[in-house]
Amino acid sequence: MPRKRLPPAFTASRSPGRPRAGAFRLRFIAVSAVSTHAAIALAALPEPTELIEQQHCMFCHTADAPAPFLAPSFHQIAERYRDKPNAHTQLEEKLRRGGKAHWGDLPMPLPVERGAPLSAEDARTLVKWVLSQ
Known part of the structure; x- marks a missing residue:
């Protein structure tokens, strides 16, 4: 079976110790992907305002007070x-x-004491939001 020829970019001479352009691109893409994923994971989710109002969360909690009001802030949680x-x-x-x-x-x-029954899905939404603070 005949050997395939590599494109000129891969066979061009390079100085020793210097990575190929392809290796640099691959590292750049990998670092970019990890950075983007981390930024998305750390970004706060949009506030589920209707659920917070329905459950009267702000009667006891604050968004980010340094000391608990009646209950801890969402940030402390x-x-x-x-x-x-x-x-x-x-x-x-x-x-x-x-x-x-x-x-x-x-x-x-x-x-029911806070305002209304809470479904498992709504509880999950609130918890995800609080933990993203």
Whole structure:
């Protein structure tokens, strides 16, 4: 079987120790892809305003106060739970079923006490948004 000839760009002489243009492009694309993915992952999701109003979240929470008001700020919650393995599930359950106090004396009230029932999908939306803060 005859050998295929490489295009001139691949056979052109280059100085020793200097990577080929193709290798540079490949590294650039890889770094760009990773950087873009990281930027998207760190970008805050759009606020689910209707859900926040329906559940009266701002009665107890703030977006980013340095000290808890009645409950921790969304930023404080994100800082505490963002890297925990089952945080999504834990927080979704707490939103849907209420729960004991972890930040002070005030427990998380049940959804009907906050304004309306909360579906699993809506709880997931709220948790994703809070953890993106």
